[in-house]
Amino acid sequence: MVIAKAWVLKKHFDGFPKTSDFDLKKIELPNLKDGQLLLESVFLSVDPYMRPCSRRDMKEGDIMIGTQVARVVESKNPAFTVGAFVMGNSGWRTHFISDGKDVQLLPSSWPESLPRSLALGTVGMPGLTAYFGLLEVCKMKPGETVLVNAAAGAVGSVVGQLAKIGGCKVVGCAGSDDKVAYLKKIGFDEAFNYKTVKSLDEALRKASPDGYDCFFDNVGGEFASIAINQMKKYGRIAVCGAISQYHDSVPQKGPYVQLPMILKELQMEGFIVSRWSNRRDEGVKALLKWVMEGKVKYHEQVTDGFENMPMAFIGMLKGENLGKAIVKV
Numbered sequence: 575m576v577i578a579k580a581w582v583l584k585k586h587f588d589g590f591p592k593t594s595d596f597d598l599k600k601i602e603l604p605n606l607k608d609g610q611l612l613l614e615s616v617f618l619s620v621d622p623y624m625r626p627c628s629r630r631d632m633k634e635g636d637i638m639i640g641t642q643v644a645r646v647v648e649s650k651n652p653a654f655t656v657g658a659f660v661m662g663n664s665g666w667r668t669h670f671i672s673d674g675k676d677v678q679l680l681p682s683s684w685p686e687s688l689p690r691s692l693a694l695g696t697v698g699m700p701g702l703t704a705y706f707g708l709l710e711v712c713k714m715k716p717g718e719t720v721l722v723n724a725a726a727g728a729v730g731s732v733v734g735q736l737a738k739i740g741g742c743k744v745v746g747c748a749g750s751d752d753k754v755a756y757l758k759k760i761g762f763d764e765a766f767n768y769k770t771v772k773s774l775d776e777a778l779r780k781a782s783p784d785g786y787d788c789f790f791d792n793v794g795g796e797f798a799s800i801a802i803n804q805m806k807k808y809g810r811i812a813v814c815g816a817i818s819q820y821h822d823s824v825p826q827k828g829p830y831v832q833l834p835m836i837l838k839e840l841q842m843e844g845f846i847v848s849r850w851s852n853r854r855d856e857g858v859k860a861l862l863k864w865v866m867e868g869k870v871k872y873h874e875q876v877t878d879g880f881e882n883m884p885m886a887f888i889g890m891l892k893g894e895n896l897g898k899a900i901v902k903v
Contacts, residue, residue, distance in 0.1 A: 576603045576612065578669035580637045581883050586629055590821045591891065596638065596884040603671055606650045613644035613662060613677070614669050618880070618901045619694040620887040621728070622792075625820040637665040638883075641699065643680070643690050644670070654679070661693055666883050668903060681858060685866060689874070695898030696865060696872040700728035702857045703814060703847040707790060708736055710850065711812035711843050716741030718787035719806075721778070723797055725765065726753035728898035729814060732861075733790045734762050735870045742788075745781040747797075749893045756896055760871045774800050785809070793818045799829045805840055813844040817891070873897030 577600050584597040606612055619641045627639060646658045651674045654660070660677040664670040680693055688697075695701065707729075708714050720737040724730045725746030734744045738761045745764040746757045757765035764781040771777040778786075778801060785806040791798050794816030802811065819826055835842060850857070864870040875895035877886040880903045890899040 576669050577601070578603055578667050579880060580668070581666035582635055582637050583628060583632050584634065586632075586634060587625065587821075589823055591625065591884075591888055593884045593888070598881070601667070603669060606648060606671065608650050609673055610671055611646050611651045611654045611674060612648040612669065612671055613660065613664075614647045615642040615644045615662075615667065615880075615903050616659070617643040617691040617694055618666060618883065618903065619699075620883070620890045620899045620901065621700070622815055622817050622820065622891065624887065625817075625891060637667060640665050641694060643693050644677070659684075659690055661698070668880055681862065683862065688862075688865065691874060691876070691898075691900045691902070692865070692872060694900060695728050695874060696732055696870060697858055697861045699847060700898060701732045701861045701870075702850070702854065703729050704732035704736055704790075705857045705861060706847055706850045706853070707812045707814055707845060708733060708740070708788070711845050712788040712790060712810045714740050714742055714788050719743045719745065719782050719784070720788040720790065721745045721782070721786040721801060722790040722792070723747050723768070723801075724792035724815070724817060724893075725757055725762065726896055727792065727893075728895075730790070730792055731757070731760065731873070731897055732870065735760055735864075737788075738762075739864065739869055743782070745778075745786070747777075753896060756873065768797070775804075778804050788812070790814060791816075795819050795826055799831075802831055802834050802840070802842075805834065805838055807838050809838060809840050811840060811842040813842060820891070875899045877901045879903075 580599050582597050585595045641663045644662050646654050659680045662677045720742045722730045722733045726748040737744045743763050746762045747768045754765045754767050766777050785804050789811045792815040795818035886901050
């Protein structure tokens, strides 16, 4: 008999999430049936999308949404051997049972030298978000200038590096001097701390006086309102996130996008990476190759202990992480 631990959403978030919004439960798992496997979470992901999607997709009392890298500890499914590692989407829990249809084996080519937690970050959903957002939404071209905000986060840090691989000039902004130093270390051409500049408008103009061809937006709000006015003619904006607005109880008001959109004939498109789930293997293969070649560098903010999931989630939303926020069970 296996007793799983799971974090449930005790109360829907009102403003910024609090540790009291979560509850730790114990769940007794049944014995395996034919075709099933028992999995033990090794690494769990905390991501910004969990904040808005919890309200949309969850009821109070549900297990918190999220993905994990898990190890097969018992199997009655011939496609999965004991000891194999998989990617799952079973929420914040230490153990779970699967029929194998809702999990994916890590690539057989996964090098022993790379942490498997990268399957939740640079070689996982955030990396794929950067990959398809740049290629399919921004449609970046060599010689263009790419702007990315929240640039030291799990998605933004990969966006900048992929844009450099694609032959672009890259401008990034982040919320601390240490993060700005990290961006320059991994190859960003220009980077600044948006919290300390006197004028965001001036900082963006200084970083790229000619404007921006592509804007990969993870923040929304005031930043996006200012940046959109510095887009070049026929610029493309990929709307990936709106972390500046996730905790608002009253929606923010304008400025509005219509005039710059019309006058500069811009394209602005929101997207979710699952749109390209049929091309997942393509993206993973490319990202894994670039990581192994040293062309894409990574940093993980690892929190030890399943009991610290809420703390890691809240810290990530506060911007305390550099790169991908991970919890190690």
